[in-house]
Amino acid sequence: MAQNLTVKNQEIQIQGKVENPRVKMFKTMMGRLFQNKLAVVGGIFTFLLIFMALFSQYIAPYEPTEQNYELIMSPPSADHWFGTDELGRDIFSRVIYGAKVSLQAGLISVGIALAVGIPIGLISGYYRGFWDEYVIMRITDAMLAFPPLVLALSLAAVLGAGLKNAMIAIGIVLTPNFIRLIRAEVLAHREREYVEAGRATGLRDWRILLHHILPNTMAPIMVQATLAIAGAIISEASLSYLGLGTQPPTPSWGSMLAAGQGYLELAPWMALFPGVFIFLTVMSINLFGDGIRDMLDPKLK
Amino acid sequence: MLAKEKQQQQQQQQQPLLEVKGLKKYFSTGGTGFLNKNKKYVKAVDDLSFYVNEGETLGIVGESGCGKSTMGRAILQLQKPTEGQVLFQGKDISKFNAKQIRELRKDIQIIFQDPFGSLNQRMTVGSMLSEIVRVHKIVPKKEELKYIQQLLQDVGLNPEHYWRYPHEFSGGQRQRISIARALAVQPKLIVCDEAVSALDVSVQAQVLNLLQKLKNDYHLTYIFISHDLSVVKHISDRVGVMYLGKMMELSNKHMMYENPLHPYTKALFSAIPEVTTEGKKQRVILKGDVPSPLDIPTGCCFHTRCPLATDKCKMEMPEFREAEKGHFVACHYAGV
Amino acid sequence: NDASTGSKETKTSGSKTKLESKDTLVIGLDDDPPQLDPHMSSAAVDRQTFQSLYNKLVDVDENLDIIPELAKEWKITDEGKTYTFKLQENVVFHDGTPFNAEAVKFNFERMLDPDMGSPRKSEIASVSEVNVKGDYEIEIKLKEPYAPFLAALTDRAGMMVSPTAVKESGKDFANKPVGTGPYQLEERVTQSHINLTRFEDYWREEPKIKKIVIKPFSDADVRVTNLVSGDLDIINKVAYKDLEDLRNNENITLLEKDSLMFQGIQLNTKVAPFDNKKVRQALNYAIDREAITKVVFHGGAVPAISAFPSSSWASPDMEVPKVDVEKAKALLKESGVGKVSFTLKITPKPEEQQIAQMLQSMLKAADIDMEIEMVEFGTLLEQQDNGEFTALRLGWSGRTDPDGNIYSWFYTDAPLNKSFYSDAKVDELLTNARINSDQEERAKLYKEVSEILFEDAPYIFLYHEKDYKAMKKNVKGFNHISDTMIRTETMYFE
Amino acid sequence: MTTTQLEVKNLHVGFKSKKGFTTILNGVDFTVKKGETLCIVGESGCGKSLTSLSIMGLLPKTGQISEGQILFNGEDLSTKNQKEMSKIRGKEISMIFQEPMTSLNPVQTVGKQIEEVVRIHQKVGKKEAREKAIDMLRLVGIPAPEKRIDNYPHEMSGGMRQRVMIAMALTCNPKLLIADEPTTALDVTIQAQILELMDRLKTELDMSIMMITHDLGVVSEIADRVLVMYAGKVVEYSDVKTLFKKPKHPYTQGLIESIPKLNEEQDELPIIKGSVPSPENMPKGCRFSTRCKFAAPACFEKLPELVGEEGHKVSCWMYTDEWEKMTNHGGEAGNVSQRETTAAAAAAAAPTGS
Amino acid sequence: MFSFLIRRIGLMFVILFLVSIMIFSLVNVLPGDPARLILGQEATPEALEALRVEMGLNDPLVVQYFHWISNLIQGDFGNSVKDNTAVADILIAKIPVTLQLTIMSFIIALLIALPAGIISATRKGTLWDYSGTFFALSGVSLPPFWLGILLIYIFAVTLGWLPPSGYVSMKEDFVRSLTLMILPAITIGIRLSAELTRMLRSSLLEVLHADYIRTGYAKGLLEGAVIFKHALKNALIPVITVSGLQMATFLGGAVITETIFAVPGIGQLIVKSILSRDFPVVQGAVMFMAFAVIIINFLVDIAYSILDPRIKLTGGTK
Ligand SMILES: Nc1ncnc2c1ncn2[C@@H]1O[C@H](COP(=O)(O)OP(=O)(O)OP(=O)(O)O)[C@@H](O)[C@H]1O
Numbered sequence A: 001m002a003q004n005l006t007v008k009n010q011e012i013q014i015q016g017k018v019e020n021p022r023v024k025m026f027k028t029m030m031g032r033l034f035q036n037k038l039a040v041v042g043g044i045f046t047f048l049l050i051f052m053a054l055f056s057q058y059i060a061p062y063e064p065t066e067q068n069y070e071l072i073m074s075p076p077s078a079d080h081w082f083g084t085d086e087l088g089r090d091i092f093s094r095v096i097y098g099a100k101v102s103l104q105a106g107l108i109s110v111g112i113a114l115a116v117g118i119p120i121g122l123i124s125g126y127y128r129g130f131w132d133e134y135v136i137m138r139i140t141d142a143m144l145a146f147p148p149l150v151l152a153l154s155l156a157a158v159l160g161a162g163l164k165n166a167m168i169a170i171g172i173v174l175t176p177n178f179i180r181l182i183r184a185e186v187l188a189h190r191e192r193e194y195v196e197a198g199r200a201t202g203l204r205d206w207r208i209l210l211h212h213i214l215p216n217t218m219a220p221i222m223v224q225a226t227l228a229i230a231g232a233i234i235s236e237a238s239l240s241y242l243g244l245g246t247q248p249p250t251p252s253w254g255s256m257l258a259a260g261q262g263y264l265e266l267a268p269w270m271a272l273f274p275g276v277f278i279f280l281t282v283m284s285i286n287l288f289g290d291g292i293r294d295m296l297d298p299k300l301k
Numbered sequence B: 001m002l003a004k005e006k007q008q009q010q011q012q013q014q015q016p017l018l019e020v021k022g023l024k025k026y027f028s029t030g031g032t033g034f035l036n037k038n039k040k041y042v043k044a045v046d047d048l049s050f051y052v053n054e055g056e057t058l059g060i061v062g063e064s065g066c067g068k069s070t071m072g073r074a075i076l077q078l079q080k081p082t083e084g085q086v087l088f089q090g091k092d093i094s095k096f097n098a099k100q101i102r103e104l105r106k107d108i109q110i111i112f113q114d115p116f117g118s119l120n121q122r123m124t125v126g127s128m129l130s131e132i133v134r135v136h137k138i139v140p141k142k143e144e145l146k147y148i149q150q151l152l153q154d155v156g157l158n159p160e161h162y163w164r165y166p167h168e169f170s171g172g173q174r175q176r177i178s179i180a181r182a183l184a185v186q187p188k189l190i191v192c193d194e195a196v197s198a199l200d201v202s203v204q205a206q207v208l209n210l211l212q213k214l215k216n217d218y219h220l221t222y223i224f225i226s227h228d229l230s231v232v233k234h235i236s237d238r239v240g241v242m243y244l245g246k247m248m249e250l251s252n253k254h255m256m257y258e259n260p261l262h263p264y265t266k267a268l269f270s271a272i273p274e275v276t277t278e279g280k281k282q283r284v285i286l287k288g289d290v291p292s293p294l295d296i297p298t299g300c301c302f303h304t305r306c307p308l309a310t311d312k313c314k315m316e317m318p319e320f321r322e323a324e325k326g327h328f329v330a331c332h333y334a335g336v
Numbered sequence C: 001n002d003a004s005t006g007s008k009e010t011k012t013s014g015s016k017t018k019l020e021s022k023d024t025l026v027i028g029l030d031d032d033p034p035q036l037d038p039h040m041s042s043a044a045v046d047r048q049t050f051q052s053l054y055n056k057l058v059d060v061d062e063n064l065d066i067i068p069e070l071a072k073e074w075k076i077t078d079e080g081k082t083y084t085f086k087l088q089e090n091v092v093f094h095d096g097t098p099f100n101a102e103a104v105k106f107n108f109e110r111m112l113d114p115d116m117g118s119p120r121k122s123e124i125a126s127v128s129e130v131n132v133k134g135d136y137e138i139e140i141k142l143k144e145p146y147a148p149f150l151a152a153l154t155d156r157a158g159m160m161v162s163p164t165a166v167k168e169s170g171k172d173f174a175n176k177p178v179g180t181g182p183y184q185l186e187e188r189v190t191q192s193h194i195n196l197t198r199f200e201d202y203w204r205e206e207p208k209i210k211k212i213v214i215k216p217f218s219d220a221d222v223r224v225t226n227l228v229s230g231d232l233d234i235i236n237k238v239a240y241k242d243l244e245d246l247r248n249n250e251n252i253t254l255l256e257k258d259s260l261m262f263q264g265i266q267l268n269t270k271v272a273p274f275d276n277k278k279v280r281q282a283l284n285y286a287i288d289r290e291a292i293t294k295v296v297f298h299g300g301a302v303p304a305i306s307a308f309p310s311s312s313w314a315s316p317d318m319e320v321p322k323v324d325v326e327k328a329k330a331l332l333k334e335s336g337v338g339k340v341s342f343t344l345k346i347t348p349k350p351e352e353q354q355i356a357q358m359l360q361s362m363l364k365a366a367d368i369d370m371e372i373e374m375v376e377f378g379t380l381l382e383q384q385d386n387g388e389f390t391a392l393r394l395g396w397s398g399r400t401d402p403d404g405n406i407y408s409w410f411y412t413d414a415p416l417n418k419s420f421y422s423d424a425k426v427d428e429l430l431t432n433a434r435i436n437s438d439q440e441e442r443a444k445l446y447k448e449v450s451e452i453l454f455e456d457a458p459y460i461f462l463y464h465e466k467d468y469k470a471m472k473k474n475v476k477g478f479n480h481i482s483d484t485m486i487r488t489e490t491m492y493f494e
Numbered sequence D: 001m002t003t004t005q006l007e008v009k010n011l012h013v014g015f016k017s018k019k020g021f022t023t024i025l026n027g028v029d030f031t032v033k034k035g036e037t038l039c040i041v042g043e044s045g046c047g048k049s050l051t052s053l054s055i056m057g058l059l060p061k062t063g064q065i066s067e068g069q070i071l072f073n074g075e076d077l078s079t080k081n082q083k084e085m086s087k088i089r090g091k092e093i094s095m096i097f098q099e100p101m102t103s104l105n106p107v108q109t110v111g112k113q114i115e116e117v118v119r120i121h122q123k124v125g126k127k128e129a130r131e132k133a134i135d136m137l138r139l140v141g142i143p144a145p146e147k148r149i150d151n152y153p154h155e156m157s158g159g160m161r162q163r164v165m166i167a168m169a170l171t172c173n174p175k176l177l178i179a180d181e182p183t184t185a186l187d188v189t190i191q192a193q194i195l196e197l198m199d200r201l202k203t204e205l206d207m208s209i210m211m212i213t214h215d216l217g218v219v220s221e222i223a224d225r226v227l228v229m230y231a232g233k234v235v236e237y238s239d240v241k242t243l244f245k246k247p248k249h250p251y252t253q254g255l256i257e258s259i260p261k262l263n264e265e266q267d268e269l270p271i272i273k274g275s276v277p278s279p280e281n282m283p284k285g286c287r288f289s290t291r292c293k294f295a296a297p298a299c300f301e302k303l304p305e306l307v308g309e310e311g312h313k314v315s316c317w318m319y320t321d322e323w324e325k326m327t328n329h330g331g332e333a334g335n336v337s338q339r340e341t342t343a344a345a346a347a348a349a350a351p352t353g354s
Numbered sequence E: 001m002f003s004f005l006i007r008r009i010g011l012m013f014v015i016l017f018l019v020s021i022m023i024f025s026l027v028n029v030l031p032g033d034p035a036r037l038i039l040g041q042e043a044t045p046e047a048l049e050a051l052r053v054e055m056g057l058n059d060p061l062v063v064q065y066f067h068w069i070s071n072l073i074q075g076d077f078g079n080s081v082k083d084n085t086a087v088a089d090i091l092i093a094k095i096p097v098t099l100q101l102t103i104m105s106f107i108i109a110l111l112i113a114l115p116a117g118i119i120s121a122t123r124k125g126t127l128w129d130y131s132g133t134f135f136a137l138s139g140v141s142l143p144p145f146w147l148g149i150l151l152i153y154i155f156a157v158t159l160g161w162l163p164p165s166g167y168v169s170m171k172e173d174f175v176r177s178l179t180l181m182i183l184p185a186i187t188i189g190i191r192l193s194a195e196l197t198r199m200l201r202s203s204l205l206e207v208l209h210a211d212y213i214r215t216g217y218a219k220g221l222l223e224g225a226v227i228f229k230h231a232l233k234n235a236l237i238p239v240i241t242v243s244g245l246q247m248a249t250f251l252g253g254a255v256i257t258e259t260i261f262a263v264p265g266i267g268q269l270i271v272k273s274i275l276s277r278d279f280p281v282v283q284g285a286v287m288f289m290a291f292a293v294i295i296i297n298f299l300v301d302i303a304y305s306i307l308d309p310r311i312k313l314t315g316g317t318k
């Protein structure tokens, strides 16, 4: 076949300046992202939260565990912006430290779900067959028949209270959703002509899976993942609220809320601020997720 | 023209490049459940036999759903045939293992219809092509870029398109990319599955010319699948007509277009709206719809719509026979 | 072990409280009583219901002195080894069968039956023989003198069930209780309500209230809300944060009484760092008990130094040490342990968490690192059993007789002695206190034990909770006794 | 009595977006006479559908008629509001679409969908409506219409569905039927059936048809007159015979030439180079100038008018008196003689029937 | 159709079987000895052992599982460890509570979601749409327990309009039952309506682009008629399916809401019994919930095929 190579040997001329395609892609994606104003707001807030979580010790005016029995449940003031709690701790500082827990919980549990869900979903969807239909799908069906919070609760109870275990539990609960989503995407894509073309050019299965199908399914996965992060933050807070999440004295928004609920009338700020922060965080991650959806959708200019 | 025919005849005496014998592809419907007793089959391709000689273009026409694409996929072993042999250069590739099939990909390629769906949206043209080149080790790494850019020029694109994503191209350009992808491994045979159907006429003409040119430049053999008879006729040397998974008629295109034997072929020809300045032509309008491939009529599968159908047609399946030299037809009455 | 915190409403001032005389008393309990068989019961909350359904052989009064109930009078002979009871006559069970000495014998045998697995068995383990001396006279022989015996009979072990009903219902007796009490069961829907009606053939004066409805509200806030603005007439246990509000509510009577319980930290004396006495002692000085009772309990608890709250006659007059960080540090230095760190296991209740976090910061001031680990109550007990802990937060609900508060906790190898504490002197004192039936002498013995225990510190006593009952102003006749029971018999609406 | 059913005058349609207003249709003029079939041809994206949607008043929300008139029976439809239009749609003007698969509501029986049209425009009872629906199905040649009426769209083949669409469109005897590529999605044998049906019904029901297609074969099959569009402009407007005999516009010529012919052997197809410019960078002058082999420099600058005698109009500088002047200024090719030869070549290329 | 039902039901049993195994293994690896819990702090080792034997806790897990499952098949869910009442009876007492909550929340959700979804889809890009979307997003982002607390604070603590928590059965006091349930129902309803609004909006937007909508206009229908006669039904089909699939999540939301508002439903029962290691109750209640989810999904599938004639009930798997 070597003769084909030398069929013609014209000079190859490249006209104009060639931009790095990835940079260009990135630019257009950013362009799409920035079109969605709310997503930008969400993104900025998310970024601030991450910043807050990373540098909490420099931002928080007090130690989150510093107790002051003279100042129990004092309302918001210049010294204590968000007031103090039932042990006289500064709620503002605790909220800032709580960001760490919440973000960690969101990211790690979704990370776990992705780490398990992506390979299983890919393989299950691509190869189909007995294992896919009768084992993996039925197990995910069964897992999805559980109310997620109940499953998370039971798992957290089994594993024992604590942030680490709560994250594992939430991760496990999220996994079947990802398996389903990824499998469905793979099923849709494996019939697409570009995959067939990939096979027709003699690519190996793993290469098609990892280099062709996976990147193309990334958009819905990313969107689902951001939404799942938001959901996982709420779940972690719920578990903490029920006493199965973060352990004291580590401040977590969920357990702060749980504590605050007992003092709704005496000190409403105790429940208010951690709640507001969960809400804002989840909201901005959701907004950001919407933005990512737009960003990854090549149909939008 | 005459020389070309002679050459073809010589080749016929040699071994054909690809030979398909009794190819069948059935799809079972209704899932794979264990509780499913009455499984039905879509007989998408049912007992196809034909050959393709090196350097020629075999056109396949037929209405939507008649199994053209399935045939193409079965030939490439993208879908394992249910039955039958596919001989490529004398070797039965339907028995190949995964590794052999990967090797085979260097020789047989396919171009798909959908200029949007057949390219990976998340890869640049360059990375897509270089992946193939690398996997099959077509050229040494340092020549890769040059090789691919050469390829892009050959299919009428610019070298700088190497760095572009598919969505930045028009339909016709994308089809050129697909062609480049198929050419990248320097195959012997390319199956074009409705490669120009989605394109506008002006662009279609451009791509058809390109395919012709590449065929000569790269010494290619085509199986050209289309539902457009004029396009098939334009590009092919021989033409096969399919109906409900079966080959109805197969012959040299001149014989076929000048003297179609099968009533279906005749009806098909007469149904094509043609640009004429004279009055409207006399046409055979077939009654009814194409039957569902789930329950194909008994006997001759065309008898439900055939203006000439007799009781024999309902009962007996006609044999795919050579009515004239090189002119095969599956009809009890044609050309007798 | 209920982690749900629920909502709250303490906005008492504005809400309307219905004050009307009725014939139904609605009681709000802190949990749903799991079952109604006193001999099988293990949940503390059950006992509240039992007060209405059953009579006990003997009862206690406000001073925790033993008074007659089903037993008219009794004699203790044979150096405290034989108890002879004269029983009330004309007492019938709700099913109409008579109450007599045979019935008492049946009850004791039921509790002692090894196949029953009755939790009461250990309370009356010293019983060796039960002899019917006449229709209404019964003699109970003990293996050895056991001073707390009578006190045990003031509670579930002294509650008499109908032998006929037991034979008929078998296991199902827990759902179809038959006693001699002032009220009998009408209906019970788990997690919802228990309805009792007045027992017409009751042997004492007919109670004034016709019906008792018992409803579980595990959420303290809901309980209070329902008292203030709902149908509840009296509630058991009040959240400490609500004390102030309730006290100020003119429609509510808030009753306060020292209870019998003690709370503290059980230390595992077998493992480091608490195998070192000085370290244990350091804890005693590093903790500000006063702060805990104020911050967490809003004054609803008092600092503790021994197992006996002031309501008990055994309460030693020892002064609770003030927090003394320097002393604690000094003790640590003496101990030679260096850096002390340990994990405290607690149950996940908000108050527990609060206490633990306070302890954590107090100990931190004395250079002791304490980690907090929350485990479910069941797990906590299991780990306690297996000695899988260095320190855990567990207290005791208390018993009428001081022995019940201390023997099984500190006697060598006693069932609750999970500190694995063993001291010959303590063992001897405790045994003597059991044999001796003279209260004054016993009190002296217990004081001595308390002093040793404070010195050895296998258990860090933190506080004694007070018991609170809140009821509508028009509810009268309630006798608040340190055993925290709601005795409905004498109650009435004004 | 006038013979004009519909007259579109200087129609400009465009889309609003964040970047501003993009004009897509740029001055479209044509008429549909009573009882005739007008075909609009052109490549994808040239604005065929947009034209028909403008007439129906069904432009997407972002779309807007910025200029021009649509006169139907003398009334200007472009000024009517939705409510007024709804009285015309389905009754006076009906429309059928390209995709018979998706143009019917999948969760309603076809009968219900036809009955609905009856009941919107005529005050009739349920039963009558149903009868009318059955009649219509029979009219469009669906066998056993009494049974078929209760079928759901998915239970029918593509051809049948397109028949249902036609039945629905014709229920109220409209004066004008707009058909937007009604056969593109169908197989040739079915397409032949549908085309025949439309032709038959046109005479039976005495209506005008405005048919949109990109298939010149279909045009020559069914049209009386043809409108060739390119990039939102009319480039040629003629009766069908003249057009195929003597196409004038280079685009029309190219289009006809680039179709492979059945009865002719060609080694290479004549092509129109390049592709349609996008609306954002439309050439300032003649919109075809970028692809035209005859283009003179002035073609890139000045927009030609649609000129010529009634019955064959073309929008190309070659057919104006100015052409001479334009080429004198240094056009690479093209003079009168050359344009004649091109036309002749095109005529020769045009098929002579079989 | 018939073979579909058979197949679907067969599948249901397979899933139920897997669910039962999961529940059982989960519950049995829960740390904490129920016998210890029952007998409490003062239990003697003998009493503990006796109880363990009686409860079958010493049997091998497989034996325990088959014991449990075979009883379950006969309708015997076992007895609560805590109070020895039959789990079935407990469940029966709880079902109406959760059902009432579910229905009330659904009504609230629909009352909000239908108009909100329709308005934001048909008025896409307007202020209406943005407010609808913002509402939907907030609803999804509000932690349910915080929303509950907030509602209590606003309506019960501050305004004093509604009771903060508790439950009375409808039979007992109809009006009070509804007033008590309204806050928890809003808590669940808002979240649900947020999700429904979102789904309905996107599904409607998709449908509104469909060709048959254009056909509807071309027939001469006005916008309202097109939306209600043609778009809505088509748009609701996926919404129903998806919300059916979300049933599990929804019931999960009830778990925490019931806990906050002290509504004695199945959710609260599960939380409590998990925390108190009442194994038979946990198993029974979770099994029941999973069963409910599976049945609902099954019904949704059937409803789906009724609503959408394109879906033939053949044996194919999804
Ligand atoms: N994977 C599959 N499973 C089941 N049936 C299939 C499958 N692939 C194709 N078929 C059926 O086989 C028949 C032939 O399909 P095929 O795609 O080969 O037709 P075609 O001639 O290429 O049609 P078109 O012109 O529409 O592309 C059709 O009825 C189709 O529904």
Ligand SMILES: Nc1ncnc2c1ncn2[C@@H]1O[C@H](COP(=O)(O)OP(=O)(O)OP(=O)(O)O)[C@@H](O)[C@H]1O
Residues within 6 Å of the ligand: D015, D024, D042, D043, D044, D045, D046, D047, D048, D049, D050, D051, D060, D062, D214, D279
């Ligand atoms: N909603 C819209 N918003 C913006 N631009 C649009 C919209 N709809 C159509 N267009 C543009 O209008 C132009 C004409 O579209 P139209 O649908 O009329 O083309 P057509 O001639 O019918 O093509 P086809 O043969 O593909 O149907 C196209 O360039 C298209 O991009």
Ligand SMILES: [Mg+2]
Residues within 6 Å of the ligand: B068, B069, B070, B193, B194
């Ligand atoms: Mg095909």
Ligand SMILES: [Mg+2]
Residues within 6 Å of the ligand: D048, D049, D050, D180
């Ligand atoms: Mg169009």
